[in-house]
Amino acid sequence: MIRIAINGYGRIGRLAHRVILEKFYDRVEVVGINAGSSTDIKGWMYLLKYDTTYGPILTLKIDSETLDAANVQNNQIGNLIIEGKKIPVFSQKDPTLLPWKDLNVDVVIESTGHFKSQDKLQAHLNAGARKVVLSAPAKDEIPTYVLGVNANNYKGENIISNASCTTNCIAPVAKIMVDNFGVEKAMMTTIHGYTSDQRLQDGGHKDYRRARAASQNIIPTSTGATEAAAKTLPELAGIFSGIAVRVPVATGSLADFTFVLKRETTKDEVNSIFKREAQSQNYKGVLEVSEDPIVSSDIIANPNSSIVDLSLTQVSGNLVKVIAWYDNEYGYANRLVEEAIMMGLARDSRSAEEVQRQAENLEPKAQNFPESTESSTFLDQEQVSNQDLVNGINENQQVNNYAQNDIAQAKPEEKDDQPTY
Secondary structure, three states, rough: OOEEEEEEEOHHHHHHHHHHHHOOOOOEEEEEEEEEOOOOOHHHHHHHHHHOOOOOOOOOOOOEEEHHHOOOOOOOOEEEEEOEEEEEEEEEOOOHHOOOOOOOOOOOEEHHHHHHHHHHHHHHHHHHOOEEOOOOOOOOOOEOOOOOOHHHHOOOEEEEOOHHHHHHHEEEEHHHHHHHHHHEEEEHHHHHEEOOOOEEEOOOOOOOOOOEOOOEEEEEEOOHHHHHHHHOOOOOOOEEEEEEEOOOOOOEEEEEEEEOOOOOOHHHHHHHHHHHOOOOOOOOOOEEEEEOOOHHHHHHOOOOEEEEHHHHHHEOOOOEEEEEEOOOOHHHHHHHHHHHHHHHHHHOOOOOOHHHHHHOOOOOOOOOOOOOOOEEEOOHHOOOOOOHHOOOOOOEEEOOOOOOOOOOOOOOOHHHHHHOO
16 A cells, blocks of 8 residues: 655645545555645535535545644644545645654655755655655756656656646657657647636736736746656757647646657648557557547546547648647646656665566456446556556546546645646
8 A cells, every 4th residue: 555645735636635536545545634724624625525627526425523722733733534534634834844754654745836846845755755746847857757758767766746737748749749750849839727826806926917817818828848848758858849828717728739840741640640659558548539529628537648639630741730638637636646656666766677577477466446436457566567557557447438547556736726737
């Protein structure tokens, strides 16, 4: 059982917890949450249980418990109680004071939006956690890993970044283009749902455009996703740039790519390559394709990082436009949890290749979800190869009517709401 703590219980922190409860409940245990002070323990329980975008969690009994003042330690505000199991919840601004050692934490999911550098993330290790995964682009040279792109290079580092939701969408698409055609230059525009970093009504913000009412405007802004993608795919360094346009939807985003390739191609060739790659081991559970006339609401709760819309591909010689949808919250939360599991399995600092070599000759065992969740098959932790892990593969998993293969290791802010973009 991998023991995970969540630091920052905003949109991404809560959705990561939800993903664990839905899909990884018999391999992952959330043992502590540092939630902040914007609400009390009943409020955090309510926000986990009820979600405007994804609906309520109805298959689990979720409750909370407030502690008497005399029993409070480490700024603990109470317990979440899920199916009778208590999870301590804290409101502690200084991560070094969190009881990660006492809770025997394997991996911290850092989703506050406050701690993005090596020295600040080190606080979790100083508090007793073994590893930390950051749910945002790093501000320094912290290694960045994206599943389907470079996560099989993970060497057991104690602190890594999972980049942003947009990077997780665009890096697999860009890698496919680089690997199959070569890329001379590229640009990307993400048409992105609004986030809590924006303002509901016009109000102060260091980015004047984001200061304007999010639900009433199309808002151009910046994105660091292309730079982060180049960290995972060095072939993109210096040739890939992009901007973001925030639009009035709660989730469901779109990446619009323009590639100048090293050779000429056709629409049929580009689409056939994406179809083939979507079925490959490397991209299962990470990238899928669609030929239907879908819109943004159709991909809400899709756990893939990228959904390439083949009907929108355009080609003129070596100039290619590709469109990929992504759920910027739920899809990203899936990859974040999968990277936390990857780190937890490598907590002895073996390389991905070493883990894989030791697992090659082992036969998988099947295990089923309880009746109240989606049907699934899992492999015992010791019996899965790390290549399967980092590619998010788990045969026969179906979530929200999206047939996809999930990581085979599973039980199970934004400042308090960390936007990932």
